Each structure stands twice: as structure tokens, then as C-alpha cells.
Amino acid sequence: ETGVTQSPTHLIKTRGQQVTLRCSSQSGHNTVSWYQQALGQGPQFIFQYYREEENGRGNFPPRFSGLQFPNYSSELNVNALELDDSALYLCASSPGTGVTGELFFGEGSRLTVL
């Protein structure tokens, strides 16, 4: 059984640039959630995708957007990067919505914005 994989693991961008982060969900999982974890903080919910549709969104601006593909993999896109976007971005999959919220996490993509 393949777990959740994310790419890239580390990347550096400058303010104003755009970034795309990728996530492959665990086999059999059709729901993907994205979280932002700033240094020393807990994960903050960005949004969730279920069967290619956005299924919930946290308190993040529209420049944070996402996609989910037919194979349930997902992308997180962030436009007009700001310094405060520097964080670990975590992808988590689950076997469906309404299934109590148990999540299976990848190791994250660490984004540094200079």
C-alpha cells in the first residue's frame, strides 16, 4: 500500500512568484486535504477536495487554489507569494468525507519565500 507522497520536498521562491505543490493520495483514498503549518504552530486547514470538487475551505485568501484529478492526486497553487507563506505544506488523504476526520499525512513540502 503506497502512502501519501508530496513533491517537491523543499523549494525557495521570491515574493510575488507563484508555486505549485503536488500530492498523490494513499491508494483507495478519494479525499485530499491541504494544511499549512507555520514554524512552531499546528497545521491550519486550507481546503479539502472530494472527487475533484472543493468540499470545504479554511480562512485562506483566493490566491490559494487547488485541483484534484481523476486519480485523486491533487495540486495546491499559491499566487503572488508573500513572506508569510513560508511554511510546511501538508497534504493528507482519507477514504471519504464524513468518515470522522482521520487523516493520513505526507511528509510535506517546505516552502521558503524570500
Place this chain on the structure above:
Amino acid sequence: AQSVTQPDIHITVSEGASLELRCNYSYGATPYLFWYVQSPGQGLQLLLKYFSGDTLVQGIKGFEAEFKRSQSSFNLRKPSVHWSDAAEYFCAASGGSYIPTFGRGTSLIVHP
């Protein structure tokens, strides 16, 4: 608003000592409750979960947690800590949306 509070930012214990990490939640009804662990540079791994029933739940790596409705708490415990338990621990809760809210985490330091 729904929230999860972990009042201790850091906890230091000696190897072999017992451990208790605190977690309080604020939800309209009893949420689903979780404890996750994050080792340096890694993602989060589920330790245990509470949905209903027995208020003492057992998890992996020898951890357990007790749900106390009257105190809105879900504290994590381990009778004897190992050096490999040093990590960041996150309490999380999910309600009707089934989307978990995480606490800010407690960093566990283990002294030899």
C-alpha cells in the same frame, strides 16, 4: 468558535518517567478526537482516536488517552517514555464537517 487548546508548549521528561500531555477542546457537541505525532522533518502520524464508547483509548507505541466530557479534555498519557518519543504532539478534533482542527502542539523533550 470551535477550537483545540494545548496549554503546554514544551514538556521535558526523563527517559523512563511517565508522561501526560494536556488537550482541551471547545465544540458544541462531543467531537471526534485525535492525537497525532510529528517527528522532525516528517508528516503527522495518527497515535489514537476517540469516536464514542469507552473513554480510555489505546493507541500505537504504548500511548493511551482519556476522554473526560466534564472537563472537555482528551489528555495523552504514556507510563514510561523512551528517548525515541521525543517529537511534536498534536491534539485535533473534528465536528460535523469532519475536518479536523489542530492545536498548536506540544514539544516533548526526553532527557537520558
